[in-house]
Amino acid sequence: MSSPFLQRHLGPGEEDQQRMLAALGYSDLDAFIADVVPGDILDSEPPAEVLPTGCDEATALQDLRDISATNQRRRSLIGLGYHGTATPALIQRHVFENPAWYTAYTPYQAEIAQGRLEALLNFQTLISELTGLPIANASLLDEATAAAEAMALSYSVCRRSGAKRFLVDAAVLPQTWAVLQTRAQPLGIQLDRIRPDDVVPDEQVFGMLLQLPGADGRLWDPTSLIAECHAVGALVTVAVDPLAQTLMAPVAELGADIAVGSAQRLGVPMGFGGPHAAFFATRDAFKRQIPGRLVGRSKDAEGRAALRLALQTREQHIRRDKATSNICTAQVLLAVMASFYAVHHGPEGLTSIARRIVVRRQRLEAALRALGFPLEVQPRFDSLVVDTPWAPAVHRAAAAAGFNLQVLPHGAALAEATGFGIALDECSTDEELKALIGALAAAVDRDPPALVATVTGDLDGVPLRSGPWLTQEVFHRYRSETELMRYIQRLVSRDLSLVHGMIPLGSCTMKLNAAAELLPVSWPDFAALHPFAPADQSSGYARLAVDLETWLAALTGFSAVSLQPNAGSQGEYAGLLVIRAWHLSRNESHRDVCLIPTSAHGTNPASAVMAGLRVVPVACDEEGNIDQEDLAARVLEHADRLAALMVTYPSTHGVFEPGIRSICDLIHQNGGQVYLDGANLNAQVGLCRPGAYGADVCHLNLHKTFCIPHGGGGPGVGPIGVATHLAPFLPGHPLTTSAGTAIGPVSAAPLGSAGILPISWMYLRMMGATALRQASAVALLAANYLAHRLDEHYPVLFRGPTGCVAHECILDLRPLKRSAGLDVDDIAKRLMDFGFHAPTVSWPVAGTVMVEPTESESLCELDRFCDAMIAIRSEARDIESGRMDPLNNPLKRAPHTMAAALADDWDRPYSRTVAVFPMPGQEQNKIWPAVARIDNAFGDRNLVCTCPSVEDLAEAA
Template identity: 70%
Template sequence: MLDKVSNETSFVESSPFLKRHLGPSSQDIDQMLKELGHDDLEDFVKAVIPADILEVDPDYEDFLPVGCDEVHALNHIRSIAEKNKVLRSLIGLGYYSTALPACIQRHVFENPAWYTAYTPYQSEIAQGRLEALFNFQTLISELTGLPIANASLLDEATAAAEAMSLSFAACKRNGANRFLVDEQVLPQTLAVLRTRAEPLGVVLDVKKPTSFCYDSDIFGAFLQLPGANGCIWDPETLVEHCHQIGALVTAAIDPLAQVLMRPIGDLGVDIAIGSAQRFGVPMGFGGPHAAFFATNEVFKRQVPGRLVGQSVDADGQPALRLALQTREQHIRRDKATSNICTAQVLLAVIAAFYAVYHGPNGLKNIASRIIKLRALFQQELIKLGYQIDDIARFDTVEIFAENAPDVHKIAVSRGFNLRILPLGADIDQAKGFGVSFDELSTLDELDQLLKVCASALGQEFDGLQNHETLDAAALLFGIPLRQKKWLQQSVFNKFHSETEMLRYIYRLARKDFSLVDGMIPLGSCTMKLNAVAELIPVGWKSFASMHPFAPANQAEGYIHLFADLENWLATLTGFAGVSLQPNAGSQGEFAGLLVIKEWYKSRKEQHRNICLIPSSAHGTNPASCVMAGFKVVPVACDEAGNIDFNDLLSKAETYSLSLAALMVTYPSTHGVFEPQIRDICDLIHKHGGQVYLDGANLNAQVGLCRPGVYGADVCHLNLHKTFCIPHGGGGPGVGPIAVADHLVPFLPGHPLSFCGGQKAIGAVSAAPWGSAGILAISWMYLRMMGFTGLRHASSIALLSANYVAQKLDSSFPVLFRGLNALVAHECILDLRGFKRTTGIDVEDIAKRLMDYGFHAPTVSWPVAGTLMVEPTESESLDELNRFCEAMIAIRAEVALIESGQMDALNNPLKKAPHTLAAVTADIWERPYSRRQAAFPLSSQQETKYWPAVSRINNAYGDRNLICSCPSIEDFVA
């Protein structure tokens, strides 16, 4: 098979999509191979990958698609999408139809300047999305009345679990392990709470809030406002009872209901969570959607995920950056309170722009219209003779009636999906129906629904009457309402014409560095091409408008897509089964470990609780381990960066009777193929353990070697890395798990869908198939590439990394090398010596790269004082050379400091990055020229990228935390 990835020009040229996906041409590949001393790609790959895991002649090609061009792939997936039957779904339960403004769809959702950017770890070149996230945090803070809001979480259910974990950790009473849960909690949220509670030893007490008992073992309470049945009520008394015993109160809120209601924080609630999906984001069969998390100042250092804060730059100007505990799991590891290391940035950005677009008055009008339509519907149903509980509601009505099956059947025949009651029942067994109104609801639709309900009674509906007299505030009688003005910040009141909105969106986009601007060589992050053809199906109504709890017979297209993707991913990794439910790599880790734990439980080996983790592992690994109820035991690495086999042998023997798993990243976090990986897996199995392989570096393996074949039992796959889902400025992500045959029965299930194994663990995400709405991207990538294209792409990823390593080794020594002194798909450059000789550190070089027009590689991870470079297969030889030229030029600048020809403090590296304002200022008091500052390479004359701000003072921002815009009143005060 390797002859298919040889240096023959005809191969790349004959593969329609492959030549678009790859950066280097066939001639470039030949040149790179020649510089590395190899005749063809076959010899090179054999030199990089250990012979005992490299599959020279794979026998699974027939189980994967043959590559094709984008036209054929789009036609194929269109035929699959047409199998979906998109009805008007009024099911609710946290998922609603929305109207995404066309200007936001075109200029944000479909704009590569927004969707190809990476997590804003280099803040100076991420000011655009940081401002959009700052707006999101401000929106959530204003909605909830709580001062600290993060930059989004993965979904509402996992946000609820994070709130439970925070409450549990914050409670100081010994033995407090019971969590009160409102019985009107959304079913998917309850499922995830149960999954997360068990390993922590938390007991869930689910009942009516009026029946809560406030005993000494209570550490927190969880309320759903409005509840699943639409009920709204005043929680102030309950909050007081909880606070009297030192328990925290979390409320899951509907952001549109909160537009009308008094902020939940004003009622004493400690934590507010929810989903921002209603703010313009399509349902997408369950995701991705931005969850939110808000709380009080006292918990600001315990907030999970990312927090955008305001600081100042070197010129004293305001500047934004990620604040406080942004990557606490990498610092605290097994002591971390959360394994969350990502967010739903693109979706949070869309929600923020949606709020900017509508402003407070527009949002109020939408919420008021929804509640009026709900009230009209309820009023007319009572006239028809339906019995409805007299409770305060927002958007939802639930009706129990003997004719419920007829209502559902007639509704479906007329294009509507209603909520089937009880939840999970079939239409024929329905005892009732529920309707949740949303932004797309109209009087005409209301009329159609009432005709459905009348017809089920054998009656006719005469038409709506007196609908103009309803008042939204009056419909919430007895509920605390919002009295004070809110969302008065200028950003939410200024850009209401499309012209101004357009300019604002692009003004922010210009402040960001994305793949539109150049290579983002971040190690371990795999910033490769996100082809437009891959993204096109995501916006199709047949995928975007599906409700995740729509009947299965309406989702045959999605089910087909899932089956294809699961089978292809299982084949490529050598495993027996796949779950697409985890919606981030961290959630994949957690899910995989829970599957292992459940397997041990089935074997009555619950005593196995030790997880061995190499010291070089991602910080999420130990955090996930503890969340799953395991105890972490670290394993040392040797001088070459590999797992210290003797230490592993010793630990495996010491903990043999209680060994549960080894978590290993492969190729290693140090960027090499460890030659003993088979021996490592065999050793763990010999002692009764399982091998969890972190698939963050799978881009070095696809089509070349398979974790399930060389010994792993579980592997999570980052579809937002290897399989081309864009990073979206820091999210969304998808982290499915692939497992060996004996673990398939334990794959995650869901309370409202048939998914997972026969002995499934509980849900780990809110939706049955996680971020289903973007899975078409990976399907398209695999369909267009085909097996041979995938194998070729992995080979070029290895080639590009080794080319860069060779070019730069004399200037920046490559810290770790594997077989034949080669690296895998990434390399680590050692910069530590510069600190000793010149005072120049890795951050100075990272910031200076911005002046050269590059995003820095991964800084100081996994080794402090180094850069981890991953060029991927999608960057051209010209771009690789441009990067190497920039790095070598920076090394020459360091040399000038070493020789004393350049001042150790006042030099281009210490002052980097250089903004347009600084370079064009009237006064220039620096011993180097403006040209050297801003245009160090002659090639930049036509393509100069300007950082939006100069170097940001992170410490100042943490000492003076500001994570939302002040209101006009606060600003004046």
């Protein structure tokens, strides 16, 4: 076997693979692959000379431990949105490292996702209570991109003739300013840095962003400035610190329309920049413009309270090029961690942490003044900055004592520093303060002053929070570890994840997330680093990045890779910006047309519009392929302005289109570039390379193909690979690299969600080239096996020229609507009774399901899924024949809860056994849906997106 780990990663063993091949009429895997993958793009062998040799878990873990040891862990007091935090051991063990939480999918099938949805509702409630704004979403990617989303929302809402100016606080975090610049330029938005004391908004302003506290640590009352902005019709966004908000008046009381920020310091490790859950809260008036996901309360068919994703028609894959955002994910696992952190501490605990930070900051201020450092008297929360000619000496002394301080100006070398900044956090202690003050004293050759014993701990000069907050029961009930542990596990029991069985979601690749791959994410040498730590302290991350970039480039056939995009949507956007920058470098700024097949995922057109491109749709033929005649016509029509074609490969319809090379050639001949959406790369790794058959850019979903788990619906990493001519334009970052020809950053941190890169490194290190090729081949084999078994029951809608599908297949359920009155949702909900999560529903074709089994599911599990689908088809035949009532039947009334099965009254013309144990042996391993079918329309008509308050409960009682 090519890799000792391969047998752990693959579901079907060699004997099972032979059975599947025999069922399809093939003698061996090579002959099968030759029929599936077009010969003109199929590689004879993977790029073994560049990739590592496969190995076992212990070897890979030791190799990575050696790399991690080259990182130097210093105590980070840099701040700038990244802080030390104490993750409660209970949350680390039972949430962060628990596969029941990190292997779950997006909660689209809400009846088997109630636990995750409740944890996210707790998060939304926390953010709403902190900010005072009634609508908070289920999290975004990072604070900088959340601020950019706020700018886009403001621009969309405040469309006025000529209003193009967006005012940005001079004290905004530097990475936020950089991302805003990237996002504003393609849209023609004018950014103006302002000092709040000096600005007078005018009619040209559509929005403003303030930072509280600012990068300089300052707090102030923006009420009057916000009112001035409102007077000219502009919206105001305030980027806030969640711990500071426990003491300050909620920004909504100051007039803010939108609040954004990062929940990282609520129990989530820094991880060299991510992943972290950003938050976004706004007024009720903008609930249909809020980006990302929104959890709302509703009721089920039995009248019980239930949760689901609200206002789903807002989602970007529906709005397409009319979208204002391309975000279709949330940082679910990290938002869940933050919500449990708040449950763990409660409002009193959170406030106490904030007050301790203020007390120590006041003691530090007193010591700095005693040492002669110039420090303006002004309100602050946790941070302060000092301009001083002693700055280089201060940084040297602090480093010798084990501290990293913020270097001023941002991005300067230590020797060129003109100032320093210090940000205290939850982990700060008086003993640490003494050591820090000793280092500062040594830098100026003074004796260290004693800590001031008595300080107020108050925030003077800013509006303060008054009255009770976060009064919901969930934030007060679970103070003992026993009770919180049980609450976490109670929520786990209401969810379905890969722990329970196969999740056959097309386009989502729910494959094995091996424990050995996940283990290093918790290592302090990776988890505890600040993204702006000095480069000589993060050489382990640098090595990790170089390895991954090299390996991914080899697998995709590109010359360079950027790991910065922290989601697939960000990868799409970054890739298009790179193409746009290349056209601009050639004085072809007029090229602004982006051709997109009608079958493409909706984030594609949304990303194109955000990149300043004009979307022109291209038709698909009856086989689901790009209609090459229509493509040629659109290319001819727009040849002078053609910027790019966005194409998903294998196609969105689950087929290897044979004409991909000629498609790429046609675009290149007319001056355009080919952007390949890598959502389906799991069909290609080791078999064919996008860069070799004509693509210029490709984004990779590391949370699909390269084993980063979905985390309940959150993104992993969305890097892009590019051809040689585009490499100079890959995203830069002002705090770590010089600009050159690079586009601006698309994520807050230089390496995006660097903290989870060890997962993909481990996967590639353990697998090696040959095993990766075999994994892709088995993924294709599994999909074709399912298509073969299910085709006579549910027609497979699209196939390639040889009759094969790629790594997924689309089953046509539309005939059941005509013959039995069944909708696709009826089959999806009935699958829950069989213990399965539904495949992807009604996309890319309404009334169908898209099934992707991956290479990690065993033949036994594949057959179990097929048996369930065949049994459901048999139930549909009973409706067709009249043996079963067309309205009161197991499909229409699915899913069946335990409460319904045990009720004294059973009003259904089928047995309880048929309802809840439709498959033999289920009695031994039953997964119960937490609620009956949810009424989505009721929830949208009665939108409630926070936990019930004490008043709500009292009224209900």
